[in-house]
Amino acid sequence: MKQIYVLLIIGIAFIQTVFGQQQPLSPVERAYLFHIVKKSPILNDHIGRYFEYRGDEVKFANGNLNYDSIESVIINNPDMLIIREQEIAKSAKGILAEAANKTAIWELNKMLLAKRTKDPVFNTYENRYARFEAILMKHMPPSVLNEDRTAPHPRLDNVLNPGLSLDDKVAQLGSFRGMTDQDELLVIQGISTTINEYIEQRTKEIFTYLGGEYTTFVNVLTAAGDGSLTSGLLDEREKDEKGRWNRGLPKAIGLFPYQVYLTQPTTKKEEPKVEPMRYTITDLTTVGENRATNLHFDVWGYNASKQTTVVIEKNGKSYHLFGSGETRFLSPDSTFSSGTTFQSLINELEFVKIAGLTEKISGKRGYEYWIEYYTQKKKETELKIVKAEKSYSDLGYKPITTSDKPSGKVKKAKKRAIKAGVGADNWDAEPTTYSGKKQKGSGQHTIVSLYQQFDWYKAKIKELEKEKLEAIDLRARYQLKLDGYKQLMGYNWVSHTEKDGLYLFADSATFDMYTQEFQFPASDKSEDFEVRLIAIPESVLSNQADEVMLHLSLIDSKPNYNARLQLQLVDQFESDKYELKGNLLDEKDSISLRQFFEAMLDKEKEFSIIARGQGIGKWNGVQVTKDIAVAEQITYGSAGKEDEAFKRLRFSEVMINIERGIMMEVNSYTDPVKSNFSSPNPAISALKNQYKLSNNDLLSAYRSAAILKKFKEEMSVLAGTYMTREEAKIIIDRFNRQFEKTKITVGHGSIKIAEF
Structure with a gap:
């Protein structure tokens, strides 16, 4: 019970x-x-x-x-x-x-x-x-x-x-x-x-x-603006x-x-x-553990006149995503047909506002030039005042003198009297006295005028210094804003190349225009980074900024997780054998195969096959990868052949990606125990020494070749089942042409599929 x-x-x-x-x-x-x-x-x-x-x-x-x-x-x-x-x-x-x-x-x-x-x-x-x-x-x-x-x-x-x-x-x-x-x-x-x-x-x-x-999933909603x-x-x-x-x-x-x-x-x-930020900062961490970090961006509240700007920064490196006026999607392409961009505000601040104020302050005819000019004039005027005042002061000590000789004024009066018929005899000329009164009057006027000139220069200098300080203060405000803007955008921009909407950054990070996914490549360690969403202000110093909303998701992923067809074979071969028993494909693969066939009918999509004999594999916590530091073992020891640590390394996979082009990838791995496999083809055996290959290397190459041949066989039958006769012929012919060109990569060399 x-x-x-x-x-x-x-x-x-x-x-x-x-x-x-x-x-x-x-x-x-x-x-x-x-x-x-x-x-x-x-x-x-x-x-x-x-x-x-x-x-x-x-x-x-x-x-x-x-x-x-x-x-x-x-x-x-x-x-x-x-x-x-x-x-x-x-x-x-x-x-x-x-x-x-x-x-x-x-x-x-x-x-x-x-x-x-x-x-x-x-x-x-x-x-x-x-x-x-x-x-x-x-x-x-x-x-x-x-x-x-x-x-x-x-x-x-x-x-x-x-x-x-x-x-x-x-x-x-x-x-x-x-x-x-x-x-x-x-x-x-x-x-x-x-x-x-x-x-x-x-x-x-x-x-x-x-x-x-997922093992890591972060979902963030955020908004920036006023x-x-x-x-x-x-x-x-x-x-x-x-x-x-x-x-x-x-x-x-x-x-x-x-x-x-x-x-x-x-x-x-x-x-x-309570005031909202005009930008937001979201602190995140890459997933590590040999998994890629996928960031997906979904912009809401898109503004066609202000370019949406998102900045990702890790270890001082900045990756930039800009809104497109046509597609409303983000991409590293900063081209924006109309409206305001954040970079245009930075450029206006740096090359128009700040540069203009710097020219106004210290340029050829700037405040500093005129302050220096009027300061010199003031000094010259001050020296003139000293001289004029000394000259005026000296007049006060000069004695009053009298002369019997008529002055010039008297002489002129006498001439006028004679001319008038009064007669020179009747002219009684007074003695001439010199007191310096006229010179004193002229000196006073000069001094007053110089003081007025001095005060004007002094006031002008004060006015210019005030305007200069205001300009310096405004420039400092602009500079503070510019420093903040530049910090938001980042100083070390990572360069990129683009092909068919896929952007590859110089450090192997990628951004897919079609899926709006930014990806940090797989790494064994986690690293902090941040994502910044920037609302574009109305002007360089404006507090008004239209809202922009962003949905951001961070999810870990295994390499090739999104391959449309995924076949994983664990321990499907007998020891030191490469014959594959049973079928590769079954009903659950039907939809993926139909998509593969549909893609093969598209002549615009390039088709390639990559096949590798990876040799000894190792488990990195996520998947089997090639063990570069090969260390073969003689036996399985007490753990035995069926121990999961060995079993999962006897692994083969087939993946077909059909996003931009069609790429088929085949990989085979062995466990680290020394193999007794011997190639039945003397030509391939001869390559063993040339490429310094182990028996495990050759065995994995044979297994990849066997999988590829088996796939070709089954695919040919299923193409006729799922597609019309005409379509099936096109698909099979196209696959066979590429198949015949395929080489199995093993070690530092490669072997034509026909050799197997």
Whole structure:
């Protein structure tokens, strides 16, 4: 009886696990997930084909599909939507995270609306709202809790309204009794933390439902700007077949939180205020453990006149992503057809504002030149005053003199008298006295004039020095702003090259334009880095900056996790043998094979085959890789051949990537125990010494060749099964041509496939 009971418990747990994993979404949520995938070009391009709607199409009068109506059909008939998680899982992880995040945001938006409006539909969200509220309670100060502090105050529902701008939310908090400025800050910060924690939890659940796998998952919503223009941007409206507006996809950008701070008043009349940052900094860490770090970016609230700017910085190196005016996607290409860019503000500050002020201060005819010029004039005038005052002072000591000789004035008077007929005899000339009165008067006038000139120079110098100080102060403000801007952009820009939308940075980091994924390559250690989102201000010193919202996800990944076809063979060969038994391909690979065949029909896609005999493998914690420091063992020792440490190294894989081109990759590895394998082909045996190959190297090469031949054989049959006869012929011929050119790389050499 006890055994039956235990089995029953295990059975129930198994059922709960299976159904819990398969159906974490309600029919409503699955219908909305379908809606957002089909309405989002980037999602539809990558995973749209794996959402199969089997109901009747409902269209608008213009022929476009009415996804609102299709939503209703799916909600009422859930079986009409098939979601192929196994195939979705092979897509870029960032794409899955974006779909999951948008669904989680939609759910939270609907949940908060139903709670605030007391809509009966809230009953369907009660369990999830309880989770949201539990997180919220951890981050709220007592001033916004009810009297017994067991739940948030009912009025907090209004503050949680995603339709409110940040300014409106702060205003709402101002009406709470006993609310301090610090409490307002804590509430806004707490709501931000709560939203990010809850959305991350739900996004993880939906991501897993879609087939996504992870060991590290970080989901961040963030917004930068002045916090004034969020409201009114919550719905994307569209018309139905009768021309009526319907609900469309809610944008819910009001859920994107700002990083905020409390301003410090500069005057007595000012009060502290909760203010959003014009840029945000998100601190992150690469995953390490020989896994790649995938960063996916999804811009919301895109502004066509201001270039969205995202900066990633690690170890002092900066990687830049800029919004495109045409695609609205990010890329390292900074070209922006119209509007303001952050770099243009930097250039204006440095080469116009600051350079202009520097020229005005110390240029050829700048303040320093004129201050020096007028200072010299003032000194010259001061010297003239000293000389004039000394000359005037000397006149005071000069004696008054009298002369019998008539002065020039008397002589002129006498001539006028003679001319008038008065006669010279009757002219009685007075003696001439010299007192210096005229010279003193002239000296006084000169001194006064020089003092006036001196005072003007002095005032002019003071005026110029004031203007110079104002210019220096303004330049310092500009320089401080410039230093901040440059620090945000980073000083050490990593160069890149681009081919077909894939950007390769000089240090092997990559950015994929098509998936909006930035990737740090796999590394065994974790490293800190940060992501900065920058809102573009109206002008270089303006405090006004339009909002920009960003969804960012960080997920670890194994190399080649997104290969469309993935075959992994563990210990499938007998010891020292290379004959492959059984089939490589089965029914579960059918969708991947169809996509491979479709890609092969596209002449624009390049097709290549890479095959390697990797020799002895080693486990790096994530996957089997080539052991460069080869150390062969004589025996398996006490552990035995079936020990997992040895078994997992006897590994072969086939991967086919079909994103930009078609690349087929085949690898085979052996365990480190010395092999007795001998090549049946003398020509290959001769290469053993030439390339310094071990028996394990040759064995792995033979196994890769065997896998490739087996794939060719099965693929030829399945092409005729899945495709038309004409299509199958094109596919088979194209594969065979490339197959015949293929060489198996082994050690430092390579061997033609025909030799095997």
